[in-house]
Amino acid sequence: xxxNENFRNDFPLLRQEMNGRSIVYLDNGATxxxxxxxxxxxxxxxxxxxxxxxxGAYALSVEATGIYETARERxxxxxxxxxxxxxxxxxxxxxxxxxxxxxxGLTNIGPGDEIVxxxxxxxxxxxxxxxxxKARGATLNYIYLEPDGNLSEADIAAKITNKTKLVAVAHxxxxxxxxxxxxxxxxxxxxxxxxxxxxxxxxxxxxxxDVEALGADFFAFSGHKLLAPMGIGVLYGRAALLExxxxxxxxxxxxxxxxxxxxxxxxxxxxxxAGTQNVGGAAGLTAAIDYLEALTFAKIQKIEGDLLAYxxxxxxxxxxxxxxxxxxxxxxxxxxxxxNVKGVHPHDVATILDSEGVAIxxxxxxxxxxxxxxxxxxxxxxxxxxxxxxxxxxxxLDALEKVREVMRVxx
Amino acid sequence: xDIESIYTELIAEESRSTEHRRHLEAPTAALKxxxxxxxxxxxxxxxxxxxxxxxxxxxxxxxxxxxxxxxxMIGLVKGQTTGKAKKLAETFLAMLKSEIPAGDPALDELGDxxxxxxxxxxxxxxxxxxxxxxxxxxxxxxxx
Numbered sequence: 001x002x003x004n005e006n007f008r009n010d011f012p013l014l015r016q017e018m019n020g021r022s023i024v025y026l027d028n029g030a031t032x033x034x035x036x037x038x039x040x041x042x043x044x045x046x047x048x049x050x051x052x053x054x055x056g057a058y059a060l061s062v063e064a065t066g067i068y069e070t071a072r073e074r075x076x077x078x079x080x081x082x083x084x085x086x087x088x089x090x091x092x093x094x095x096x097x098x099x100x101x102x103x104x105g106l107t108n109i110g111p112g113d114e115i116v117x118x119x120x121x122x123x124x125x126x127x128x129x130x131x132x133x134k135a136r137g138a139t140l141n142y143i144y145l146e147p148d149g150n151l152s153e154a155d156i157a158a159k160i161t162n163k164t165k166l167v168a169v170a171h172x173x174x175x176x177x178x179x180x181x182x183x184x185x186x187x188x189x190x191x192x193x194x195x196x197x198x199x200x201x202x203x204x205x206x207x208x209x210d211v212e213a214l215g216a217d218f219f220a221f222s223g224h225k226l227l228a229p230m231g232i233g234v235l236y237g238r239a240a241l242l243e244x245x246x247x248x249x250x251x252x253x254x255x256x257x258x259x260x261x262x263x264x265x266x267x268x269x270x271x272x273x274a275g276t277q278n279v280g281g282a283a284g285l286t287a288a289i290d291y292l293e294a295l296t297f298a299k300i301q302k303i304e305g306d307l308l309a310y311x312x313x314x315x316x317x318x319x320x321x322x323x324x325x326x327x328x329x330x331x332x333x334x335x336x337x338x339x340n341v342k343g344v345h346p347h348d349v350a351t352i353l354d355s356e357g358v359a360i361x362x363x364x365x366x367x368x369x370x371x372x373x374x375x376x377x378x379x380x381x382x383x384x385x386x387x388x389x390x391x392x393x394x395x396x397l398d399a400l401e402k403v404r405e406v407m408r409v410x411x
Numbered sequence: 412x413d414i415e416s417i418y419t420e421l422i423a424e425e426s427r428s429t430e431h432r433r434h435l436e437a438p439t440a441a442l443k444x445x446x447x448x449x450x451x452x453x454x455x456x457x458x459x460x461x462x463x464x465x466x467x468x469x470x471x472x473x474x475x476x477x478x479x480x481x482x483x484m485i486g487l488v489k490g491q492t493t494g495k496a497k498k499l500a501e502t503f504l505a506m507l508k509s510e511i512p513a514g515d516p517a518l519d520e521l522g523d524x525x526x527x528x529x530x531x532x533x534x535x536x537x538x539x540x541x542x543x544x545x546x547x548x549x550x551x552x553x554x555x
Contacts, residue, residue: 355414
């Protein structure tokens, strides 16, 4: 893998050390590292053209507006939306999903209605729906899993009924790393007259996601999981749905006329972007998308597929490792490997790996219902990105041996 | 980081010890301690009579640091007065905040539990070591 070794040069952080060792960063599902070009774009914005967009008539404000709206158009093309006004900038995927819950959910879901989720949802696409269900007297129904971790086909068929008003599903599970059959779920939901909310946080960084092809009515993702800075996220929504929805946050920039007792609201997308927006983050997001598109998703998938093919057989050969979601027969596995070292708690695994310069995630991965369903209090998760190498996998697996040595398990 | 100085043989062994892992027949206090962010969960049972911790035991799941810390704590406070047990909890929690220098005689009071001093260098794990001691302090408050 000499080729992707070179990507590391684009990432200043990956050239540093952690605990005296070069960093093996395998927590890309949590957030990715940032390329120099993205960091330069952020600095360029703040150092060269910072001003409040959509307000001042002076050149800097016009330039800031241009940068912000360029990012919107860039995102539109990136995820295959029809119109730029269908792209709403948020803080992150969580805020985007909350926007849908509070604005669409509270307005359109009522007593006796049903919301269908999968048991593998991240809390960000689960807790908001619990709150909507509680507030409106609706019921939450879950799609459970097949033994291999894929969504139960029987549940997809049975749980989405004519009482279902909304289906919330992750494009890729952040724990199991499996691509869900979103199109099929969307078709089923649309037949039943429900809308589909897709959490794209774990898919958009790794594969070409197209909201039209997926049949998504709403689609959310965070910039920071795809090379962009923290604090910028995206909500895509079908224009007809967004137009009919009430505002989520209100205040400056989202209005037309404000009287003492009444206001009228701006059109899309401004109606959902109250207050000064994260233009620096949007500039970073544009640079991040530029980087990914120059690289191409074909190459990203080839690299991540190679890392999976290199790591999984070696992990399977270790009788003291348990794997979760790693045996899908559907060719839909992304670069997320969730595992446990038998006899050692995940947090101890992560701490000892850290001492070897290897960063992984341990815990419930913001998916407590899934952990309960899997019968695990917690698990470890290693998640790849294109700048990871086979050497990283070697270092990780060597460090797992060290875990057993330190914890005096099997030694 | 010298990981072996934190995960010592004592800690690794103690985390798997079953000596204090049981239910008491007639506990005078039973209190749950949880770290929701990492899933550590212990239930501490105490049997306090005439101001003495006559017996103590725990059940629960968690990482090696939380389990070892709980087990060592029970070994230490059994047979002590509630006042002394409270003082020990204060000393242990101060140790985790690096408020007691290494070699300070106060640490001798903690016996084997002083082996967890290295956890103070792992900010992400301090709460694991502290869990059962906070639970103990809370349970003793209720006893008085």
